[in-house]
Amino acid sequence: MRRKRRLNGVKVGELGGRCQRVQECLEGGKSFSLRFQNRLGKQERWIEARVDAVADGENGFVGLFGTFQDVTDSVVIENELRRRRGFLEAILNNTPSVVIVQDFRRRLAISLLNQAGESFFNMTETQVLGKTMHELLEREQGLE
16 A cells, blocks of 8 residues: 655645655655755855655655755855856957967867957857867868
């Protein structure tokens, strides 16, 4: 006989769409993690939760085990890095000069090409990534 699974007195099937991950965790043992904001007074904090199902040793799951970690500092740093990256991309893509960045660890493969470079080589950055300058110049001179 199959037991009805409950979480704090609520049937798992009644958890609704917003708790689908919890339901999947209880029904199939699928772990998950999520980030959310929490406000403590005037202070906003970012919390990361990791949730795992607890098996009953037979054929089902009887509960959830979770850990919560304050990741506010990480989120602030990630947001600042995204902001700076966007700023640098804006500078690179609005510079009229061709800018090419080569990766010295990967046989001088091109790892960045700005919009002026795309126009100059008549290729998108995606088409150029991983190629060397030698390969690009051969293509430009029709020596392929």
